[in-house]
Amino acid sequence: MVVEPAQPTLTDRQLVERFQQTKDQTAFDELISRHSGHAYQIAFGYLSSREDAEEVVQDAFMRIYRNLPNFRGDAEFSTWMYRIVINLCNNKYRWNKIRGAGKSISVDAPLDTHESSDEGNLKLELSDERMIPDRQVAFNEMRDRLNVAMKALPESYRQAVLLRNVKQLDYDQIAEILHCAVGTVKSRINRGREILRQALDL
Amino acid sequence: MKENEPQCPSSEELLEFSEGKANPAVSRHLESCQKCRKFVEGNQMLNQLLEDYSKPAPDFSERIQAACREQRLEDEFLTPRQPASRKAPRLVLYQRVLRVAALFVLLLGVFALLRMEKKTSRSLAVAARSIETPAVAEAPEALLAVVQQQPLSLPETTTLPAAVASAADGFSWKDNMALGKMSKSLPQDIMTVSTQGGSLKAIRQNGLSKISDEVTHIWVTDTLPGKNALDLPEGCAFQGADTPDENGIITWTVVAPDSVVQQLTDCLYQKHWRLVSPAAPQPNKKEFVAFNGHPVKYTLKIVTE
Numbered sequence: 001m002v003v004e005p006a007q008p009t010l011t012d013r014q015l016v017e018r019f020q021q022t023k024d025q026t027a028f029d030e031l032i033s034r035h036s037g038h039a040y041q042i043a044f045g046y047l048s049s050r051e052d053a054e055e056v057v058q059d060a061f062m063r064i065y066r067n068l069p070n071f072r073g074d075a076e077f078s079t080w081m082y083r084i085v086i087n088l089c090n091n092k093y094r095w096n097k098i099r100g101a102g103k104s105i106s107v108d109a110p111l112d113t114h115e116s117s118d119e120g121n122l123k124l125e126l127s128d129e130r131m132i133p134d135r136q137v138a139f140n141e142m143r144d145r146l147n148v149a150m151k152a153l154p155e156s157y158r159q160a161v162l163l164r165n166v167k168q169l170d171y172d173q174i175a176e177i178l179h180c181a182v183g184t185v186k187s188r189i190n191r192g193r194e195i196l197r198q199a200l201d202l
Numbered sequence: 203m204k205e206n207e208p209q210c211p212s213s214e215e216l217l218e219f220s221e222g223k224a225n226p227a228v229s230r231h232l233e234s235c236q237k238c239r240k241f242v243e244g245n246q247m248l249n250q251l252l253e254d255y256s257k258p259a260p261d262f263s264e265r266i267q268a269a270c271r272e273q274r275l276e277d278e279f280l281t282p283r284q285p286a287s288r289k290a291p292r293l294v295l296y297q298r299v300l301r302v303a304a305l306f307v308l309l310l311g312v313f314a315l316l317r318m319e320k321k322t323s324r325s326l327a328v329a330a331r332s333i334e335t336p337a338v339a340e341a342p343e344a345l346l347a348v349v350q351q352q353p354l355s356l357p358e359t360t361t362l363p364a365a366v367a368s369a370a371d372g373f374s375w376k377d378n379m380a381l382g383k384m385s386k387s388l389p390q391d392i393m394t395v396s397t398q399g400g401s402l403k404a405i406r407q408n409g410l411s412k413i414s415d416e417v418t419h420i421w422v423t424d425t426l427p428g429k430n431a432l433d434l435p436e437g438c439a440f441q442g443a444d445t446p447d448e449n450g451i452i453t454w455t456v457v458a459p460d461s462v463v464q465q466l467t468d469c470l471y472q473k474h475w476r477l478v479s480p481a482a483p484q485p486n487k488k489e490f491v492a493f494n495g496h497p498v499k500y501t502l503k504i505v506t507e
Contacts, residue, residue, distance in 0.1 A: 025274065029267045036266050040258040054258070058266050065270045066277075139251075146251045165252040190213070193248060200251070202244030 012077040020069055028068070032061060035078060038166055039085045045162030046089040046177065047096070048155065056092055060085045086177050142200055149199035157192030164189050210238050220245035418501040419467070421475040426452055426506050433469050435462035442502075452504040457497050466500065475504075 010018070010027075012034070018027040036057060043053035063084060071080065150158060156178075163174045164185075175182045196202075211219075211228045219228045220242045232239045259265075428444045434456065442454035458466060 025271065028270060032267050032270070033263050036263045037258055040262060041256045044256050044258075054262065057258075057262075058269055061266050061270055062273055065273055142247070142251055143254060146255055150255065162252065162256050165249065165256060190217075193217075193245070196248055197244050200244075200248065202247055 013073060016068065016071060016073065016077050020071070028065060031077065035081055036061065039081060041166040042082065042085055042163065042169070042177070043089050045159055045166060046086070047092055048158060048162075049096075052092055052096070056088045057085060060088050089177075145200050146196065149196050152199075153192055153195060157188050157195065160185055160188035161192040161196065210235060213241075216242055217245060221249060416499045416501070417463070418503065420503045420505070421470060422505055423473075423475050424506065426504065427473075429454065431473065432456070432466070434458075435465050437462065438466070446505075450505055452502075454502045454504070456500045456502070458500060459497060463498050463500055470502075 010030070012031065015027045015031050018024050019031075039057045039060060040053050043056045044050060047053055047056065060081065064081060071077070153161070159178055160174060163169055163177060164171075169177075171182045171185050175185045178185065209231075210216075211225075211231055215225060215228055216238060219225050219232075228238075232242060426444075426446060429440065429442060432440070432454070434440060435458065438456050438458040440454065440456055442452065444452065446452045456466065
């Protein structure tokens with residue numbers, strides 16, 4: 001079910017206030033629509049597991065839903081939300097480490113969408129529908145090679161590369177998430193991307 | 203990593219350009235430099251692949267929205283006692299089983315504790331019980347006079363080592379247990395355990411306790427009872443009257459085989475009379491009592507509050 005945004009032109013702050021004052025569910029739905037994708041990318045970049053990322057983001061929005069009435073707006077909604085997501089990622093990451101490293105090998109696990117659940121390994125539809133068929137085939141082939149390359153990539157590189165791919169995150173934020181220096185982040189990103197480009201002949 | 207020619211932009215500039223950051227100088231340079239153009243195109247392709255790689259399922263937002271709506275419904279309609287309904291039924295079942303198991307273990311622990319206390323303090327239980335009753339000082343004044351005038355008749359005492367004596371001071375089941383353990387190492391013919399206050403006299407003979415030949419207990423009741431209140435066991439000789447003396451005290455004397463004194467005092471406890479003579483030990487029970495058939499002169503002094 002696709003929920004139409006209540007007021008697409010409203011800012012996050014206005015949507016939050018609307019939810020706080022009237023419990024307008026569509027206002028909260030709009031916040032989810034705007035931010036859940038990036039929240040997922042952060043969680044996926046951090047945890048390298050689709051299942052864990054989905055679980056963390058869902059947990060984060062459930063917490064936000066319960067606590068939004070008390071949100072005072074001292075910070076931007078997105079900042080607050082990302083902080084919650086990252087905290088939950090930290091918890092999940094530590095839990096996975098304690099439990100064993102098995103979770104970290106699922107980066108190339110098939111995406112379990114409702115549409116693909118029957119066959120399990122169906123490819124994602126291409127995001128750019130304007131791609132011509134030849135290029136689409138090439139793109140799919142490249143994606144398969146990327147899955148293999150990502151699996152072989154050291155975890156620290158993989159985290160840095162994926163988090164850099166989240167549009168909202170700059171180097172400083174990535175460094176904060178990964179608890180390392182900005183220079184280290186840049187180094188890991190450059191090195192990780194170089195490994196991927198070589199693996200993909202780009 | 204691309205090795206830049208002297209006139210080429212830096213790798214960082216090219217990378218930022220490939221990420222979408224506008225840079226006219228880089229743009230102009232790419233028109234004439236095939237190497238840099240290939241580098242930028244490769245990065246753009248990689249960005250597109252990475253974006254595709256890390257994007258959520260198409261219905262991801264809708265699923266989260268649905269989960270939050272479900273949460274809202276739960277918040278609105280469920281009572282606080284049912285927060286676990288969102289959990290899997292199996293989890294709820296596990297929790298219930300765990301709760302029942304925890305309760306069972308708790309009850310088992312309490313039962314075991316009670317049994318242990320009963321067992322270890324059996325030989326001294328009555329003395330401990332007398333401590334739990336009001337002290338003599340709290341008894342009526344008339345009673346104090348009786349206690350002072352008629353000191354309890356106790357057998358000769360043999361004082362145990364200090365450690366044993368102090369262990370018996372508290373009269374808790376732990377102390378009784380410690381006392382029991384230590385007294386096992388004592389010579390079998392030691393007759394009496396004496397504590398500092400002289401309030402505990404456990405007589406020991408061949409590993410068993412022996413009731414004093416003469417016992418005086420003072421009991422407090424709500425109303426003065428008739429002698430029929432005593433369910434005298436067989437073989438007892440009763441002496442006394444139902445009327446109190448000038449101090450309001452009824453004095454009864456029962457001469458009975460030592461084997462029935464416990465039965466007698468149990469009967470009094472069951473009537474909810476209160477024992478206020480802690481200086482007198484109660485007879486011990488069962489296997490810890492040496493029943494030799496000797497008569498015990500059991501004197502009851504009964505007063506009303």
